[in-house]
Amino acid sequence: MLAAARAAQKVDEAAFGGPGAVKVIAPAKVNLFLGIGQRRPDGYHEALSVMHALTMHDVLRMRLAPAQPEGPAGLSIALDCRVAEGLPPLDVPPEDNIVSRAIRRLAEAIVRSEREQVSVLLEKRIPAEAGLGGGSSDAAAALVGAAQLWGLAADDPRIEEVARTLGADVPFFLHGGCAVLDGAGDAFVRELAPMGSPVVLVRPAGGVSTAAAYRAFDECPVPVPASDRDAALAAARAQDVPLRNNLATASESLLPALADVRAWAEACPDVQQALMSGSGSAVFALCDTFEAAGRAAAQARLRGWWAHATTFGRVRAAAVPSR
Ligand SMILES: C[C@@](CO)(OP(=O)(O)O)[C@H](O)COP(=O)(O)OP(=O)(O)OC[C@H]1O[C@@H](n2ccc(N)nc2=O)[C@H](O)[C@@H]1O
Ligand SMILES: Nc1ncnc2c1ncn2[C@@H]1O[C@H](COP(=O)(O)OP(=O)(O)O)[C@@H](O)[C@H]1O
Structure with a gap:
C-alpha cells in the first residue's frame, strides 16, 4: 500500500520535471528578537x-502549461497540497491558499493575460x-517560481512590491539568512552574519x-526595554542578538500550554536558551550539538508535542535543481 502510494507520488512529481517546470524551497524562520510597539x-x-x-523548508513544484481550450480565459491555478505526517491539514481551500493568491497577484502586477495554467504541488x-x-x-517561493516560469528577472522590483502586499513577513523570505527589519516588521534594514547551529522547534x-x-x-501591552532594542540594533552577528519577544505574554494568554513548553525548555539540560517564535505557537530552543538537539526533540515528543530538530541557515525562498 505504502509502495503504491510512493509510486503514485513519483509519477506526480515526474510531471513537474523538465522545461516549463521549477522546484522552489520555502524555508521556515524564527524571530530571534521581536519588539512590538504602537498600533498604527x-x-x-x-x-x-x-x-x-532555518534549513527546514516546504517544497513547491510548479509548472506552466497552456490552458485547456474549453477552460476559463486568462490564468487558472491548480494547487495540490500535501501535508507531512503528524501535521493537520491546512484550513484553507486551494484558491485561498496564499500560494494561489501570490501567483494571481504577481500576474496582475505584470499585467499578464495569457490563457494558461500554473499547476503547483505544495509539500x-x-x-x-x-x-x-x-x-x-x-x-x-510562489513569487520566485512564477517569476521564473514567466521569464521575469529575479530582481524585478514588482516581485518585492507584491510580496509586501501579501503579509508583513513575506519580503524577508526573498532575502533570507538573518536580517533586521523595522516598520511593521516588513522593511529590510540590514543583514546580519547568520549562524549554522542546531535548533529544536517545539509546538504544543x-x-x-x-x-x-x-x-x-x-489589551495588555508589554514594553521592550530600550537596552534590549539597542543591543538588537547593534548586533553584527546572529549570535549577538538578545533573544526577546514581547508578544509572548499575549500568546501564552491565548494558549496556556505555551507556558508548559517554556517551563520544560528552561529545565531541559540539552537546551541553552529558548524563546517563542513570532506569535507562536512554536518555541525554538538553542542547543550546543546536533546530538543534544536530537535528545531535546525526543524528550518534547514524549510529552505529546510536535518537535523537529533543524539548523539555522543562510537560505531563502529559491529555485533549486529538481533532482
Ligand atoms: C508575528 C510575526 C513576527 O514575524 O510573525 P508570525 O508569528 O505571524 O509568523 C509578524 O509580525 C506577523 O507577520 P505576518 O504573519 O506576515 O502577518 P500579516 O499576515 O501581515 O498580518 C496578520 C495580522 O497581524 C496583525 N499585524 C501583523 C504585523 C504587524 N506588524 N502588526 C500587526 O498588527 C494585523 O492584525 C494583521 O491583520
Ligand atoms: N500555504 C500556506 N501554508 C500555511 N498556512 C496558510 C497557507 N496559505 C494560507 N494559510 C493560512 O495562513 C494561516 C497562518 O499560517 P502560517 O503563515 O503558517 O502561520 P504563522 O503566521 O504563525 O507563521 C494558516 O492558519 C492558514 O489559514
Whole structure:
C-alpha cells in the first residue's frame, strides 16, 4: 500500500520535471528578537524584528502549461497540497491558499493575460499558525517560481512590491539568512552574519492566530526595554542578538500550554536558551550539538508535542535543481 502510494507520488512529481517546470524551497524562520510597539492607524503595529531562516523548508513544484481550450480565459491555478505526517491539514481551500493568491497577484502586477495554467504541488512540512512563517515563505517561493516560469528577472522590483502586499513577513523570505527589519516588521534594514547551529522547534497542540495575538497584546501591552532594542540594533552577528519577544505574554494568554513548553525548555539540560517564535505557537530552543538537539526533540515528543530538530541557515525562498 505504502509502495503504491510512493509510486503514485513519483509519477506526480515526474510531471513537474523538465522545461516549463521549477522546484522552489520555502524555508521556515524564527524571530530571534521581536519588539512590538504602537498600533498604527492602518491597524498594523510598529515592529523591530530580527528574523533568521532555518534549513527546514516546504517544497513547491510548479509548472506552466497552456490552458485547456474549453477552460476559463486568462490564468487558472491548480494547487495540490500535501501535508507531512503528524501535521493537520491546512484550513484553507486551494484558491485561498496564499500560494494561489501570490501567483494571481504577481500576474496582475505584470499585467499578464495569457490563457494558461500554473499547476503547483505544495509539500507542507512547516506547521501552520506556529510563528514559523510557513505561509509567508510559501508565498515568497510562489513569487520566485512564477517569476521564473514567466521569464521575469529575479530582481524585478514588482516581485518585492507584491510580496509586501501579501503579509508583513513575506519580503524577508526573498532575502533570507538573518536580517533586521523595522516598520511593521516588513522593511529590510540590514543583514546580519547568520549562524549554522542546531535548533529544536517545539509546538504544543493548537496554534495561535497572528491577528489574535496582536489583539491580546493591545489589551495588555508589554514594553521592550530600550537596552534590549539597542543591543538588537547593534548586533553584527546572529549570535549577538538578545533573544526577546514581547508578544509572548499575549500568546501564552491565548494558549496556556505555551507556558508548559517554556517551563520544560528552561529545565531541559540539552537546551541553552529558548524563546517563542513570532506569535507562536512554536518555541525554538538553542542547543550546543546536533546530538543534544536530537535528545531535546525526543524528550518534547514524549510529552505529546510536535518537535523537529533543524539548523539555522543562510537560505531563502529559491529555485533549486529538481533532482
Ligand atoms: C508575528 C510575526 C513576527 O514575524 O510573525 P508570525 O508569528 O505571524 O509568523 C509578524 O509580525 C506577523 O507577520 P505576518 O504573519 O506576515 O502577518 P500579516 O499576515 O501581515 O498580518 C496578520 C495580522 O497581524 C496583525 N499585524 C501583523 C504585523 C504587524 N506588524 N502588526 C500587526 O498588527 C494585523 O492584525 C494583521 O491583520
Ligand atoms: N500555504 C500556506 N501554508 C500555511 N498556512 C496558510 C497557507 N496559505 C494560507 N494559510 C493560512 O495562513 C494561516 C497562518 O499560517 P502560517 O503563515 O503558517 O502561520 P504563522 O503566521 O504563525 O507563521 C494558516 O492558519 C492558514 O489559514
